[in-house]
Amino acid sequence: MGSRQVTAWHGKNITVAGLGVSGISAARALAGLGAVVTVVDGGDSEGHRARAAELEAAGISVRLADAQTLPEGTDLVVTSPGWKPDSPLFAAAAAAGVDVVGDVEIAWLLREVAEDQRAARSGETRREPAPWLAITGTNGKTTTTQMLASILKAAGLRTAAVGNIGTPIIDVVLGEEQYDVLAVELSSYQLHWAPSVRPHSAAVLNLAPDHLDWHGSMEAYAADKGRIYEGNTVACVYNASDKATEDLVVEADVEEGCRAIGFTLGAPGPSMFGVVDGIxxxxxFVENRRKNAQELAEVADVNPPAPHNIANALAAAALARAFGVEPRAVRDGLRDFRPDAHRVSHVDEVGGVTYVDDSKATNTHAAEASLAAFEPVVWIAGGLAKGATFDELVQKAAKRLRGVVLIGADRALIAEALARHAPEVPVVDLARTDTGAMLAAVREAAGLAEPGDTVLLAPACASMDMFANYSKRGDAFADAVRELAAERA
Structure with a gap:
């Protein structure tokens, strides 16, 4: 087996921060390469102890109830994505001159090791590691990554959607299956800790304030997103309607010959993707792009064909075409794609009113895109604001609102914005937070709606004040709609 990379890990003292899915994946992978691994976590619950016992049985040390002290002799810290840069553990690492990286960085560095191992097992000629087509943005990352994987599969390529979704990326890189290319979703957290990653091509879908408590400022958040363009070889894909994404391309250090490729919901100019007469x-990626355009798919092939999702499809198509995928595969991949639950999901039609679940709209930018897809709307909103303000969102949505039902801990912030910018819109403020609250919200929304309207759950807030996660919130909405339908049957 080739050893040029393996020797870099053997005997290293590596501290893994976090006993979650990515932390466990990193710990097992690095221990398997001969590193001396210690996992640290501030928790000490029954679940923490059970996971720790499994790792300790594999020869990995685990320290619970202390996430602040750097283990003596640490050569490298590998962090889980959610740990803040100002964590005491990382301050201690900096003081000791120890680097901190994330699981995505480790996956990137292990690509060569993985190909050495596969070639040794199979006796076949060693291949180059699978290129990465990478995607980030404030909203739409998961959908676009899955769309891209669907297109790549339609082209006959062996691929997987990885990174911030699905199987931990280290497990995919080191796994038995060999891929031609990977569709990689990267969060701002992951990019912050991944200085060496150099994708084949990458896209930033959009930029809006989010996770500022973690990054410290909008500038720092944008800079971390922009890391995805570093070292791109073929295409940096940006959103022509979001200048901040193009600015990141301008600032990026890319390989010679790499091109800036924009996408727009309007007619595209040269070196762009766009929409013309529903196509x-x-x-x-056409000959004589100043005069020619290649048809890829119809708007009707995008599911659902909401404006923000068409933008997602264009970004996915641009990355696929940068990799050499034929137009037919773009069409077939988009037709085959089915979005995950709670992403602009049609639930039912009751009394001529359509009920749509977009519980995944956990910030104002996502809610704005969701609201723009429907008119008139009875909007169910609220939850944990995470420091967000709602004036701009309400101003943009005001004309399409039939009514609003507010739920959750920070609903007053939305109510105040509505009073300022849409005082004529009826608002129902629900103070209750018990298990029947969502049914009450749906009933109130049904009372405000008229036939032809859409009742839209697009909370613009996180869910944890009332629900375990956005999925549980969406499930509660769907259950409430079904109960409403049964009542009116």
Whole structure:
């Protein structure tokens, strides 16, 4: 087996921060390469102890109830994505001159090791590691990554959607299956801790304030997102309607010959993707792009064909075409794609009113995109604001609102914005937070709606004040709609 990379890990003292899925994946992988691994976590619950016992049985040390002290002799810290940069553990690492990286960085560094191992097991000629087509943005990352994987599969390529979704990326890189290319979703957290990652091509879908408590400022958040463009070889894909994404391309240090490729919901210029007469078209990867355009798919092939989702499809198509995928595969991949639950999901129609679950709209930017897809709307909103303000969102949505039902801990912030910018819109303020609250919200929304309207759950807030996660919130909404339908049957 090739050893040029393995020797770099053997005998190293590595501290893994976090006993979650990515932390466990990193710990097992690095221990398997001969590193001396210690996992630290501030928790000490029954679940923590059970996971710790499994790792300790594999020869990995675990320290619970202390996430602040750097283990003596540490050569490298590998962090789980959610740990803040100002964590005491990382301050201690900096004082000791120890680097901190994330699981995505480790996966990138292990790509060569993985190919050495596969070649040794199979006796076949060693292949180059699978290129990464990477995607980030404030909203739409998961959907776009899954769309891209669907397109790549339709082209006959062996691929997987990985990174911030699905199987931990280290497990995919080191696994038995060999891939031609990977569709990689990367969060701002992951990019912050991944200085060496150099994708084949990458896209930043959009930029809006989010996770500022973690990054410290909008500038720092944008800079971490922009890391995805570093070292790109073929295409940096940006959103032509979001100048901040193009600015990141301008600032990026890319390989010579790498191109800036924009996408727009309007007619595209040269080196862009866009929409003409209901057709998704490519004016970037065609001969004589100043005069020609390649038809890729119809807007009707995108599921659902909401404006923000068409933008997602264009970004996915641009990355696929940058990798050399034929137009037919773009169309077939988009037709085959089915979005995950709680992402602009049609639940039912009751009394001529359509009920749509977009519980995944956990920030104002996502809610704005969701609201823009429907008119008139009875909007169910609220939850944990995470420091967000709602004036701009309400101003943009005001004309399409039939009514609003507010739930959750920070609903007053939305109520105040509505009073300022949409005082004529009826608002129902629900103070209750018990298990029947969502049914009450749906009933109130039904009372405000008229036939032809859409009742839209797009909370613009996190869910944890009332629900375990956004999925549970969406499930509660769907259950409430079904109960409403039964009542009116």
């Amino acid at each position: 998704l078209v490519d004016r970037a």
